[in-house]
Amino acid sequence: MSDVTIKDIAEATGVSYATVSRTLNNRSGVNAATREKILQAAKDLGYRPNIHARSLKTNQTFTLALIVPDISNPFFSDIALAVNKTAYQYGYNTILCSTNWDPEIEKAQLKLIQDQRVDGIIFKPADRSPDLYLDLNIPTVMISNLVANGLSFIEVDNFKGGKDTAQHLIQCGYKKFSFIGGAKESRSNSDRLEGYRKTLEKHGYQLSEEKIRFGPFTIESGYQIIKSLMGTNDPPDCAFCGNDLIALGVFQYLVETGISVPEKFGLVGFDDVYFASLPQIQMTTVAQPRSQMGSMAVNTLIKRIENGSSSFVEHILLEPKLIIRKSTRNYS
Amino acid sequence: MSDVTIKDIAEATGVSYATVSRTLNNRSGVNAATREKILQAAKDLGYRPNIHARSLKTNQTFTLALIVPDISNPFFSDIALAVNKTAYQYGYNTILCSTNWDPEIEKAQLKLIQDQRVDGIIFKPADRSPDLYLDLNIPTVMISNLVANGLSFIEVDNFKGGKDTAQHLIQCGYKKFSFIGGAKESRSNSDRLEGYRKTLEKHGYQLSEEKIRFGPFTIESGYQIIKSLMGTNDPPDCAFCGNDLIALGVFQYLVETGISVPEKFGLVGFDDVYFASLPQIQMTTVAQPRSQMGSMAVNTLIKRIENGSSSFVEHILLEPKLIIRKSTRNYS
DNA sequence: TGAACTGCTGCAATTGGTTGTAATGAAGTT
């Protein structure tokens, strides 16, 4: 039972609430003997502070919110793990919000979060409409390279990821390029596409509009899109996918229909989630340092919270890393 | 800025705080016209209630805590998704704690959670020592079939999962059984082992001690354990694994060393996480209804919270389902 | 006419802490 209040301790030791409060907060100005007596009483009675009473006065909750589109997606659950762990080390709790890629839920969750008076927010938005989020009066780190005033962000250089992929596919000798993306509105997704497209064009290759497709970031979506693409009269011979789940769906379709990978078809994913490296899969993909992203986000956020003022804005762009495995041709 | 308080609304409309409070809480006894005026003012000023002030008085926080050993494990992240979603539908927030299978962190998190005055806890413990958790004065649903007074639980019938697996492996004609488990202390893990062992013995087969191994619930651990087992002078010809990640590690080792699955070696996992069904994997495994477990846990918990009193204890044991794929022999 | 009742609203206490300011008292100074 944590119904023990500061008042009970005050009564038990014969001092005022104020003295107890100061003692428990390690403030100076309390006699050593008194302090000792109070701490002992607090321990004996099993005192636990009431966070809500405290934050009513101090406006601090030692709670962060993590908003992601889908916690069951291994990319986000890895980030969540790192965020949770790092936050815990700083003494912060984590409120989780999985928004199902739905901007409406995002908006609603954002409101709830603000009501909760969390100290900070780590936010991976589902889409690119930043206008919704700009009036946040709580320190926020975006996992997305949104350029918006007052918001820190941290993300991988998606453009470069697309660029590296294009160069690799060209080197491998593939000719008919396609892009099988996730949600069209996703900023990271479209940055990948841009890096890919521009690099292809720079080398004299075309990425025609009908070979650029979008859908959810799921296995199922990858499967359906490649199926549709292969049914056209000018099917691609390689694909750059919005993430590994999509690539896996594509892979699945190719295996089923007997199209050999990587000989007849080259495949590149994004994220490097753990199954990409399985011996049965061996997918070429662009790795994102997920754990690092999660812990850096917390570090950045807490620095901002504890330094007060929102003057402290950081923009961190991490390097992606193309990992060449067996779903693209060997060109050595 | 949500610095608008009930007081501001009272001033703007010329009524007392009490009336505003009653209006916003949909209490009866407020004149329709006054109510309208207040609601309008609240909207105009952008009023958002201060959760902490409210819960100080009401002792309700509309927050649940979810404690799991590892959020990056797809089994738990699927549960987390369902919990989060269901809680949201009831208007509750979710605090996430990933304990890294560490009872110390578990204990510490449990304290933090209690300080937060969450309304309820959904708790998948890392080990079987229930004594640590019995003094919880917050409604709790365990995801684990702990028989402890006053605690609800919900879990799959792990014993039956082990039993079904044993019968299947016997039917397939395997002879030299092994068990490659997760953490030794894990209750669900040992229940699976018991169901497996007892059924084998009932059919006249031995499960020798040196063929029962434990380790973390990871791919890496499965790989190392099977490696060690195959190095003995009496290697097994099949394995029942504590979960799918372990089974995947085992699979990986077998593929690398050219031991054909399922002909020479039969493999059964547990959980049926999404990669188990991939065409390249096709793992025989015991499915747990993860989403259902998550949402049922929340339903049960909220029933308990809203009905007050802890008299309402539910013990739910769900049916596991053996899903036969390609990692065990066809015996038709 | 006065009592009882109605619907509506305000007062003020309460929740569990934090914190600025004032009071206390002992020691040191003149």
Next chain:
DNA sequence: AACTTCATTACAACCAATTGCAGCAGTTCA
């Protein structure tokens, strides 16, 4: 003995809500 000085502690306001009780008109009924 009176006056500072200093550390220590108590008082009470404050944070933003909720809520029991009382008050206050206006209406109904005996």
